[in-house]
Amino acid sequence: MKKTDGMTQEELDARHAEKMKKKKAAREKILATKTEEKGLIIVHTGKGKGKSTAAFGMAFRSIGHGHKIAVIQFVKGAWDSGEKRMLEKFPEQVTIKAMGEGFTWETQDRNKDIANARAAWDAAKEAILDPENRFVLLDELNIVLRYDYLPIEEIVEFLSEEKPDDTHVVITGRNAKDELIEIADLVTEMTLIKHPFRSGIKAQEGIEY
Template sequence: MSESDLDVRHAEKMRKKKEARDKILATKTIEKGLLIVHTGKGKGKSTAAFGMVMRAVGHGMKVAVVQFIKGRIETGEKAVLDRFADQVTVKRMGEGFTWETQDRQRDIAAARAAWDAAKEMIASGTYKMVLLDELNIVLRYDYLPLEEVVAFLRDEKPEDVHVIVTGRNAKDELIEIADLVTEMTMVKHPFRSGVKPQAGIEF
C-alpha cells in the first residue's frame, strides 16, 4: 500500500476510534469520590499514588497522606511534599512498623493511631484526596480489624473524597468495595542483575 493510502486508511480508522470513544465517554456522567486500590508485587503502587497526589495538588486540591509503614527512605517525596505544605498534610505513623523494630504491640498501637487520624481526615471535609499508603500491609498483619476498615470506607467515606490504598496483598473485601483497582505486576527487576536501590527510583 502506498504512503498516501496508508494515511487515508489511518485517518478513517482514527476517526472511528474517536467516535467510539466519545460515545462511551458521553455515557459517563457520574462524578464521585473513588476508592482506589494499588496492589500487586510490582513496583509503582506507592509511586503512582504519589503521582496522583501531586496531580491533585496541581489542581489546587487539599490532600492528606497517611503513611502506615515507616522505614523506607523517602527523602525525595518528602522534599516535594514539603514544598506544598499549604495543600498537603502528611501523617507518619510514629515509630510504627518497620523492619527494624519488630515490636508487634507497638506496631498495633501505631496502626491504630494512624487509622484514627486517617478516619478523621477522610471525614473532615478538608481533603479532596486521602492516601493511605501501605494500609494493605497493616491489614495483612491483622494490626487493624479488616471489618472496621472496610465498613468505614464503604459507609462513612464522604461521597466526594477520593481515597487511595496501596500495598501488596490487598484483601478481597477491600477490592470488593473499591471503584478502581490496579495490580502492578513485576515483569523484570534490576535486583536480578545486582543493581542496588537508587535515589529517584526506589526512594
C-alpha cells in the same frame, strides 16, 4: 463518624435499607447519565513497583489542580525522601502524617505495632472526614491489614459508610485483602516483569527512593 453504639437492630436495619436505597438510586443515576462524579476508593496492589509511586503521582496531580490532600504513612521507612520533600513544598495544600516507627521486621514488638497501626488509622479517619481534603492517600495500609493489626471489617465499614462522597481514597501495598477489593471502585495490580535488583544494582535516588 456516625455512632452505631446503642442503636437497636431495627434502627440498624433501617439505616442499612436507607443506605442501599441511596446506593441503588446513585447507581441508576450513573447508568442513566454516565456523567456521575464521585470520590473513588482506589487500590494499588501486586508485587511490582509503582504502587506508591502512582499514588504519589495522583497526589501531585491533585495538588496541581489546587486541591487539598492528606497522606498517611502506615509503614515508616517505606517513603522516599524526594516525595516527602516535594509534598513539603506545598504546606497549604498538604497534610502529612508519618506514623509508626518502622515496624514488624524492625520493632519485633507486636503490641507496639498494633498501637501504631491504630494511631495511623485514627489519623486516616480524621483526614478522610475533613471536608477540605479531596484526596487521601493511605500508604501501605495493606501491609497493616495483612498482619491483622487492624480488623478489615472496621476499615471496610468506615470506607463504605463514612467516607464523604467526593473524597478520593487511595490505598497501597501488596496483598490487598479481598474485602477491600470488593468495595473498591478501581483496583490496579502492578506486576513485576523485570527488576534490576536481580542483576545486583542497588536502590538509587530518584528511582527507588
